[in-house]
Amino acid sequence: MTINLDVPDITCSHCVTAITAAVSKLPAVQTVDVNVKTKKVIVSGEMLDDEEIIAAINEAGYEVTA
Numbered sequence: 001m002t003i004n005l006d007v008p009d010i011t012c013s014h015c016v017t018a019i020t021a022a023v024s025k026l027p028a029v030q031t032v033d034v035n036v037k038t039k040k041v042i043v044s045g046e047m048l049d050d051e052e053i054i055a056a057i058n059e060a061g062y063e064v065t066a
């Protein structure tokens with residue numbers, strides 16, 4: 001499965017690195033794609049918990065809008 005999230009505050013490669021690191025730590029996550037242009041985070045894995053992913057992104061300092 002994949003989860004698609006909008007994170008409007010993604011502005012540079014630092015943001016990409018921070019969000020990728022935070023989300024990659026979650027055990028169910030297989031891949032994390034953070035796109036600076038579209039400001040989207042696309043997460044793939046088995047049995048993903050979107051609440052958990054959103055919490056990890058929030059902890060990294062970013063808000064998820066959708």
Ligand SMILES: [Cu+2]
Pocket residue numbers: 010011012013014015016
């Ligand atoms: Cu940045």
